[in-house]
Amino acid sequence: xxxxxxxxxxxxxxxxxxxxxxxxxxxxxxxxxxxxxxxxxxxxxxxxxxx
Amino acid sequence: xxxxxxxxxxxxxxxxxxxxxxxxxxxxxxxxxxxxxxxxxxxxxxxxxxxxxxxxxxxxxxxxxxxxxxxxxxxxxxxxxxxxxxxxxxxxxxxxxxxxxxxxxxxxxxxxxxxxxxxxxxxxxxxxxxxxxxxxxxxxxxxxxxxxxxxxxxxxxxxxxxxxxxxxxxxxxxxxxxxxxxxxxxxxxxxxxxxxxxxxxxxxxxxxxxxxxxxxxxxxxxxxxxxxxxxxxxxx
Numbered sequence: 040x041x042x043x044x045x046x047x048x049x050x051x052x053x054x055x056x057x058x059x060x061x062x063x064x065x066x067x068x069x070x071x072x073x074x075x076x077x078x079x080x081x082x083x084x085x086x087x088x089x090x
Numbered sequence: 091x092x093x094x095x096x097x098x099x100x101x102x103x104x105x106x107x108x109x110x111x112x113x114x115x116x117x118x119x120x121x122x123x124x125x126x127x128x129x130x131x132x133x134x135x136x137x138x139x140x141x142x143x144x145x146x147x148x149x150x151x152x153x154x155x156x157x158x159x160x161x162x163x164x165x166x167x168x169x170x171x172x173x174x175x176x177x178x179x180x181x182x183x184x185x186x187x188x189x190x191x192x193x194x195x196x197x198x199x200x201x202x203x204x205x206x207x208x209x210x211x212x213x214x215x216x217x218x219x220x221x222x223x224x225x226x227x228x229x230x231x232x233x234x235x236x237x238x239x240x241x242x243x244x245x246x247x248x249x250x251x252x253x254x255x256x257x258x259x260x261x262x263x264x265x266x267x268x269x270x271x272x273x274x275x276x277x278x279x280x281x282x283x284x285x286x287x288x289x290x291x292x293x294x295x296x297x298x299x300x301x302x303x304x305x306x307x308x309x310x311x312x313x314x315x316x317x318x319x320x321x322x323x324x325x326x
């Protein structure tokens with residue numbers, strides 16, 4: 040397994056590129072999901088108050 | 091087609107599609123990562139070729155997103171279609187994220203290969219301008235309170251900014267540049283080996299599916315928020 044992930048002398052640059060990508064995409068996913076859940080809950084509350 | 095693209099119909103159709111899109115994105119990203127790490131080192135770049143598997147898909151999605159945003163903005167401007175405005179607004183932050191990722195991963199490739207984090211060449215500079223246009227578009231949406239006026243102003247900005255897309259695409263042909271020329275979509279077929287092409291395709295498809303998943307989530311969020319706002323106005 041360690042052989043699979045073994046990289047040459049530029050490993051730091053490669054891992055940094057993958058790390059930044061995972062972080063950026065991860066933050067985007069979390070923020071999208073969180074604002075969707077909040078908007079859904081807010082609308083449900085308003086509709087409950089309206090009925 | 092526009093007749094069917096109303097917010098209610100969009101909510102009904104997109105809900106069941108979301109888990110499938112998300113799952114397909116995860117499968118292609120997983121396959122791309124596996125194939126990417128299994129690929130041998132490039133004879134010139136060594137293992138830094140693996141950066142290409144996250145850099146190129148991010149750049150591709152950043153440009154595709156801008157194209158979709160500009161088309162949505164044009165439809166919103168011409169037909170006054172509410173879903174088109176929402177779609178354009180929802181795409182911008184995602185486009186900004188993918189553009190920033192393309193710039194950062196490109197820089198992390200450039201340092202070991204070119205000896206510099208950044209060079210002011212045509213491709214890099216036009217890509218930086220793309221990020222600035224995305225940020226300007228988001229700022230303009232937030233600066234104008236009235237949604238109709240905001241949609242119109244940002245649509246004009248998005249359409250003017252679309253001029254940058256062909257500049258990005260053809261910059262490597264028009265100017266002498268450090269950035270390599272087209273190696274995939276070029277006359278005569280791809281110039282890179284299949285061992286690198288397959289992981290690149292898998293990652294590009296994974297990034298594209300992920301973008302569509304997040305775009306749909308953001309459009310749904312905006313529709314729900316607008317419904318909530320109109321309910322609030324009705325209550326007050």
